[in-house]
Amino acid sequence: MKRDSRLSITLHALLHMAERQIITSDELAACLSTNPVVVRRTMAGLREAGLVRSEKGHGGGWSLARDLATVSLADVHEALGEAAFFAIGNRTESPGCLVEQAVNAAMDGALRDAEALLLERLRGISLADLSEDFQRRMALRHQNMKESNYGG
Amino acid sequence: MKRDSRLSITLHALLHMAERQIITSDELAACLSTNPVVVRRTMAGLREAGLVRSEKGHGGGWSLARDLATVSLADVHEALGEAAFFAIGNRTESPGCLVEQAVNAAMDGALRDAEALLLERLRGISLADLSEDFQRRMALRHQNMKESNYGG
DNA sequence: CATCATGTAACACGATAAGTTACATGAAAC
DNA sequence: GTTTCATGTAACTTATCGTGTTACATGATG
Structure with missing residues (x-):
């Protein structure tokens, strides 16, 4: 388990859901190559959040x-419990050592800025955007298949 | 172990080192409230990087x-082996599923931007900056102690 | 009431940072 | 040259957490 991929998994599931109107945990698990219980567990937060x-x-x-256009990736992240974005961080939160305080202040500043930017990016992307991109990719694939048929 | 705090630990150690000219792993471990072996292990990369x-x-x-002013936090991070910044990420790197490709593209874009900003911030802070901040905090503490002596 | 689907608890597994013990290597002091 | 001190490193342990899996309860549909 290298990284927390719940956001990734969930987005994947939501888009498949959009294509199907209604879909079971077993079917989603098959799409995502994972386990139905993982799907239910992960999706629990989204249900509570009304997504x-x-x-x-x-x-x-x-x-x-909800309509795909009204849900941003940040909304999904929040519904999942706002998992920590960063794998790095300070050792002690409120150290007495002045040296460590100086280190923490610098690290916190940098991390805060990066987190703000990441959240801003996630807020700027809606599920509808992802769906559009998916449709674009699908059209492209069909076009390529046609071309390769004509070519061969 | 919630998060990787090696960068934080190392910066803390480097500043203590700067205050002392030379300092043993045992002394550093005492400063950092950790184990001397952890200090040596963590510092190994910095030695190889010539820091x-x-x-x-x-x-x-x-x-x-090296002079404190010539070493940035990004340099230290790199010397430590460029540990992953993010705790979140995609599940599959090169998925066949077009839905997952669309998800990955969006996530990668956001994460790439945030990582670039974080690296830029880390590059913009030198060990000398941290040391200065530490000195400022120390001066402030002494001033406050004086004031509280006068007051009481 | 049989079937299907979610809801959830409980446990196992894998990865990794961190703590710890043990011992080898090498440099300075006596 | 032997003792002492310090780093170098391997090996093992611990704690955490996402993920996978099994088992069973709950509820809705036919």
Whole structure:
């Protein structure tokens, strides 16, 4: 487990959900090459945040609760519990040592700036943007397949 | 172990080193509230990068090999092996799924920008800057102690 | 009521930073 | 040259956390 990929996994799941209207945890797990329990566990926060709905029983599964255009990647990150962005950080939060205080102040400043930029970027991308990009890639693939058919 | 604090630890150690000319792993470990072996292990990369020197035997220990002003926090990070900055990331690096490709592209873009900013910030701070900040804090503390003596 | 799907707890696994012990290597002091 | 001090490094342990997996409860549909 190198990095926390829950945001990545969740976005992947949400886009598949958008393509299917409703989709079960098992189907999503197959799409994501993971386990249905992981899907449910990860998606729990999104349900609480009102981003998705879940239905039990026959014909049940997951569906989107909001328009793709109104949900940013930052919203998804927040719904997941605002996991830490950075793998690096200070050793002690409020050290008595003045040297360490100076180090922490510098590190915190740099990390704060980087985090602000990252959040700004995530806020600027909506699920609709991702879906559009996906559609573009799909159109491109079909075009390439056609060309290769004509060529061969 | 929540986060990788090697950069923080190392900067702390380097500033103490600057105050002392030469200092042993045991003394550093005491300053940092850690283990001398951790100090040696962490500092190994800095020695290879030519940022510090180490001497064995009587009167031995660690000393700075370069002027504080010529070493940036990015240099230290690099000497430590360029540990990953981010705790989040994509699940698969080169997925076949077009949905995941779209997700990855968006995430990579945001992370790349944030990493670039972070590196720029780290490049912009030298060990001399940290040392200055430390001196400022120390002067301030002495001033406050004086004031509280006069007051009481 | 049988089936299907989510909800959740409980446990195992893998990776990694950090702490610790043990011992080898080398330099200075006596 | 032997003792002492300090680094160099391997090996093992611990703690944490994302992820995978099993098992079972809950609830909805037919």
